[in-house]
Amino acid sequence: MKILCAPASPYSSKVRMAARYLELDATEIRVDTNAGPAILVDNNPLGKIPTVLTDDGVSVFDSVAIMHYFGRLKGKQLYPSKNGKRTEAEVLEALCDGICDCLLAIVYERRFRDEEKIHQPWIDRQWKKVVSGLNHLSVHLPKVGKKLHGGHFALAATLGYLDLRFKGQWEAEHSELIGWMRTFEKKFPAYSELKPQG
Template sequence: MATLLSSPPSPFGRKVRIAIDVLGMTDRIAVLTADTNNPDDPVRRHNPLGKIPTLLLDDGDTLFDSRVIVDYLNALDGRDLLIPAGPERIGVLREQALADGILDAALLQVYERRYRPAEHHVESWLEHQRGKVSRALDAFSARLPVARPAGPSIGEITLACALGYLDFRLEGSWRATQPALVSWLDGFAQRVPAFGRTAP
């Protein structure tokens, strides 16, 4: 059985866990909690970057990061549910890239506060990251991902995880200015029960 090394608060790990659920692979992939801050945690032996999520395959090979893992799972499943073939493919991958960018910028804000003393916080750096998040949310609000009969694409899944992370770590301040995305996320949560099950 393959094993996913992740952590409940990780939005990238959540993205992969939802993908596994959507593909019906929960009985084929075990999920183990990893501690990236612990130098003795096995994740550093399997992933030189010591990052999560990391997928350990049955043959001993290792996959990372979340985009590579999702691409592998989509190909393994063979139905193109997460990443559709044909004309839709690039649009879905663009949505994933934009939502991943939201997560990257949000994580940098969290790390600035977590790992640097308050007197060393660089406000201009934080504002730079906030700007990325704000512009990306505006872009999504103007062009909301469309729900597909086949189930959620990886673009939708990643956006939902990004919004969930903004709620979890940045107090959900986005909600006051993005009513269309609030409604979209409510609808996603109803359509995809794994979103609630994977909440940190």
């Protein structure tokens, strides 16, 4: 199995952590989405990462579909089996991925527009959602118990991405999340290697 990914991508980081946690036999292939290489666009019409190429020649995307695919490969070990806990984990993942969507919208607004066309109210609107999401997470800190699940990996990837691209803009108001990140790293030491990095 191959994971098409990039080191800075938070959704890639989430699925790379999950693959490592589940001890899957997966080869990471770094791709540059801007260049749109054939291996990516021929397998994912959206040209986005992460994209997984299975040994049976199937391509799987987006990151949520990949997480559930991984979970099924390993006998449902990536999400809690009880309904309530499972919903909690899935909603946590949705919230964290949603925060990443906002962060990416900000990064892309600055990266792809000419400076005079950058629309600050759009950036402010996205950032407001990020802060609201982080506030919610700070008061509903997910427990890191014996088993890790998809929601934990999503949160770890999101915080890692904030650390990479938005340093100094969120930590002071969300020290609980810094504490959470430390606890997570103790539980999953490969975090330092697999978190988003530039």
